[in-house]
Amino acid sequence: MTRPAPMTRPAPLTLLQLAMTLALGLVTALGIAQRGIADEPVRIVSAGGSITEIVYALGQQDRLVARDTTSNHPAQALELPNVGYVRRLSPEGLLSVNPDLILAEEGAGPPETFEVLEGSGLPIITIPMGFDLPAVQEKITAVAAALDVPAAGAALVAQVTEEVEGAQKAAGLHNQRILFVLSMQGGRIMAAGRNTAADGIITMAGAQNAIDGFEGYKLITDEAVITAAPDVILMMQSHRPGAITADDLLSHPALSTTPAGRDQAVLQMDGMLMLGFSVRTGQAVTELANALATAGH
C-alpha cells in the first residue's frame, strides 16, 4: 500500500512554489528537531469506531493503514484491512500491517496483546471514552494531539461543540420518556439503563431515559416495560435480515400497552451515528430531537 506522494514529487515547479516548499520543509524540520521526534506517525491503526470517524473528520485518513471491526463509518473506512474485534486484537495481526502508532479506544485489548506490542517499542495511545459533550471534546483533542494536528483538532472541537450546543438548544427540554431497545431475545426486551451511550444521547436530546433502575444494557421483564411507560421507543436501524423491526416491537404484548405502543411511536436511527459519541453527535442530537418533536404527541 503506498501513500500519496508528498510535496517533493518530480513535477515542474515554479520558483515561488519551490521557495514555499523549501520554506515549509525547513519550518517542519525545525519543528520536528525542536520536539525531538524523528517522524510523525504515518501508518496508524485505529481501534475504535469513534476514533476512525475523528481521524476522517480531521482529514488525516491517508495515515490510516488498518481499522477494527467497529469502524464502519465513513464507508471508505471499510476498505481498510480489518484487525478484528476491538477487545480481541491479535498481536501479530497488528504488527503485520507495519503500524507506527495504534490509537485505541479505552477498553481495547486484550492486555496481553498490548504488552507484547509495547515491548516492540510501538506507541499505543489510549483515547478516553464517555457519553456526553465534554467526553467528545476530550476524545477529539486526544486524537488530534496523537496525530500532531492540534490546530485542526481545536477547530473540530469548536465545530462539534457549536453543533451539539445548537442542537441541544433547539431541542429544549421535554418530559418524553424514551425506552431504548438494543435487541429482543425470545420476546424479551434488552433495554438501555443508566451510564450507556443510549442514555447519554437521550439526555442530550432533552428527553428522559424511561429506565433508571440499573446500569448498562439488560433484559427486562414485561412488567418493567409497562412500569417504564415510555412515550417513545428508540432502536437502531438494521438492514440485516432477521433483525427486529418496528412491527415486532409494536406487536410485543407489554410494549403495545404503553403510551409508545398506543401511539405507534417507534424511532429508528443509525447505531454508530447515535451511539458513537464522535464528530456526528451534534447531527445525532438534532435528528433525535426532530424525530421526538413529531413523535409521541
Place this chain on the structure above:
Amino acid sequence: MAVISPDAPLISAGDRAPRARSLTLGLCLTLLITSVFGLAVGASDTSLWHALLDLAAGRELSLRDEIVLWHIRLPRLLTGLLVGAALATSGALLQGLFRNPLADPGIIGVSAGASLGAASAIVFGASLPMALQLGFWLVPMAAFTGAWGATLLLYRIATRDGRTSVATMLLAGIALSALAMAFTGLLTFLADDAQLRDISFWNLGSLSGANWAKLSLAAPLILLCLGLARILANGLNGLALGEAAARHMGVPVQTVKRLTILCVAAATGLSVAISGGISFVGIVVPHLLRLIAGPDHRYLLINSALLGAIVLVIADVISRVIIAPSELPIGILTAILGGPFFLWILLRQRGIVDL
C-alpha cells in the same frame, strides 16, 4: 487347530504394539514439521528462513522480527503444543478411567468450573480493589481455580471410605456442571455488553494471548502431568478389565483413580486457563488413535499427546492466517474440523463399533 511351530513369530496377529510404535515415530516426525510451520506462518511477513540465515551469518535481527518470532510465534507454538498434548492426554486418561469412549474433561466438571471462574473474573474483575487487580493474570487464575475447585469437590463427593465410585462421579459431574453453568448464566445476566463479548470469546478459546510469563508458569506442571500419565498406563490397562479384576491383578485401583483425576484436573485446568475453552481435541484424538493402534494405554497416552499437539498447532496456524490481520477463535476451528471428522470415523467404522 493351528500348530505352533518353534519358529513362528512371537507376535500374534492381534498384537498392535509394533504398529503403535511406528505410529509414535511417524507422529514425532509430523510434530517436528508442524512445529516448523507454527514458527514460519503468521499474519506478518516475518520470514523464519531469513531470520535463521541472518542469525547464522551473525547479523542482528530487526526488533520487529525478533518480537514476532520470539515473543509472539514461539510462545504461541509452545503453548499450542502443551495445551494440545494436555487436552488429548486428559481425554485418553478419563476415557480409560470411566471405560467410556465418550468421556472428556467436561465430564469431571473441569470445563464448567473453569468457565465459571473466568466469567466471575470478567464480570467482577473491574470492581475488585486495586491490590487484587492482577492484569492479564486475573482471568487465567480464576479459571484454573474454578476448574481445580470443581474437580476436587467432585472427587470428595464421589469418595466414601477411601473408595471412589466412578459411577457417582459421572452423575455428580453432570449435576455439578449444570450448577456451574447456571451460575455462569447468572453472571452473563449481570454482565454488560463488553463483558458479555469477553465471556463468549473466552469460551471459544484462543492462543493469541500466549506469552512467556504464562507459559513458564503452566509448562512445568503440564509436563509433570504428562509424565505422570505415562506411569498410569499399566494401571489403566488393568482397569479396562473391570475394577475387581484389576484389584486381583495387583493394580492399586484407588491410587490410579486419584492420580488420574488430579492429573487431568491440573493439566486441563492449566490448559483452559491459558487458552480458554477448546473443544473436541480430548475426544477425537484418543478415539482415532484407538481405532488405528488399539486401546493399550502404554502407546495410546503418548500418541494422544503427540497427535493432540499436532492438531492444535495446525488449527492455530489456520486460525491466525485465515482472516488475517484479524483472527478466528481456535475453539471454532477445532469443532468445525473435529465434528465432521468424528462423524466420518463413526460412519466408516459402523460395522465394527456398531452403535
